[in-house]
Amino acid sequence: MRDEMPYTARVIRPDRAPAFRDPGIRNGFVHVPATITTQPTRTALLPAKARVAAVVPAVPQISLQGVQKTYPNGTVALRDVTLEIPKQDFVFLVGPSGAGKSTLVRLLIREEKATAGSIHIEGQDLSRLKRRHLPYLRRKIGMVFQDFKLLPNLTVFQNVAFALRVTEGALRHLKPKVEEVLSIVGLEGKESKYPDQLSGGEQQRVAIARALVHDPRIFLADEPTGNLDPATSWEIIQLLLQINARGTTVLMATHNREIVDVMRRRVVAIEGGQIVRDEDAGGYHAPALESH
């Protein structure tokens, strides 16, 4: 069980150490004093307060405390969800359909408001965020979906540039920026294609490029491989890993069991609106007891 796993085991594996963009804000992980490194950082089954105490260093980038979401029709989508995600973490959010994964993602970009509890992103309380400040939160968060949400009448270049234009980015930097993100996702040479001339994987790459134009600090992916074949799904995952390695926190809601099992990253499992498991280097399903 992850409870026995030392904290350091998760942090210092060289193949997983992210390439920090800003060495000054190394989120505390590598600097955690030795006395604390042996402490478990997160245990889903501990009460919220105990877990907060365990994450001693810096304020988590994403923090949900006792979050409840009840829709107007009475459906309870999330109940007492407490979750903390430090900077540059890579988290899989797993669970059956209707478990509340999408609701959680929608709460993070404040497409929905929590009914109870609090959500902080980089220290900002989302429940107190004024509507006119909402766009600036969204510019910190890159977001992709299962259905890509590309505009069919715009080319690849225009789809990506659209995100910069409508957020009034400096037009002088528009072309180099679009070219930069398109090269990150490996779509050089396809700038003038339209979405329907691209494969599903390529379309998702365009969506990822679009989500990257604001250099987001957080990247949310809601079932990004849901419409893709396994090989293409892996390509998208590689891309998300790259993005993570550049210093961006990635939260990916997924059904894709194979990917979660192979990746061995932090897994947060939701069922019936509650977090039932939160483990580092986890699998899609809870490990069987006998394996310990």
Place this chain on the structure above:
Amino acid sequence: MHRLWNRIDFAFSSAWQNFWRNAAVSIASVLIVWVVLLALGSLLLVLHSLDQIVALEKTKASAISVYLADTTPLSSAMDFKLHLESDPRVSSVTYVSKDEAMARFRQLPALDPSVIDTLGTNPLPASLDVTVKDIRDLGAIDQEVRTSPLVDKSPATNYEPNVIDKIILLARVAGIAGLVLIIGLTGLSVFIIMLTIRTAIYLRRKEIEVMKLVGATDWFVRWPFIVEGLIVGVVGAVVAVLIVGFGYRPAVINLQSVLIFVPLAFDPSYLRVVLAAMLGFGLLLGSVGSYLGVRRFLKQ
């Protein structure tokens, strides 16, 4: 500067696309704006003409022309003039001969002189133009002169005590009826513009979703639709302004030839005010309609 230009460029190009993407609805809203403004412009001009007529009639109100029978000799006419001048209520009396009457008649605007020439003889009577000190005495003097054998019987005088009241009443009725019509049409046009904007928002829903997702501000999302409403208002207004602007003078000239004795006049300075008002009202209709559309259908 770049950002402002980007915002303006985006708003106008999207608005223009929206306008043509749902062209049928857009054109319907342009038409209704056009009708409203045409009604508004016409009403303002008609009321202004009635005002002018009332003002002119008021200056004429303290005088009547007493028409003399063609059989009346000049000496009797002069005696009659002296008799009237001795009346303490009368301030002055002027004799107008048949020739003078004809000369005045020829000067009426929009009257074709060749028509008069075909008459051969001069049908106009000579008259005594009587000015009174107090308008309220006009009726009594009118009654007295009618009894004189020197006076023409058809008609005896041009005394029409109710004409001003009638014109004022006409102006009031026209004003109220026009206002009711314009208020109704205004409500209708705002509603239709709102529906146009709603259609545009519906057609753009995917773009709006992406815009909000990547962090566009509310106003950045709204501006294209407000601009679309303004385009509808301006296009409707420009068409109406052209029609009223170019149609006013021919309309006045035509009416002058029909209503020879009505003092209609072309007033270019007032026309400019009316055209400016039409343009302003068109912009107002467009912006209110689109603002309501945006407010109602672009809430999150």
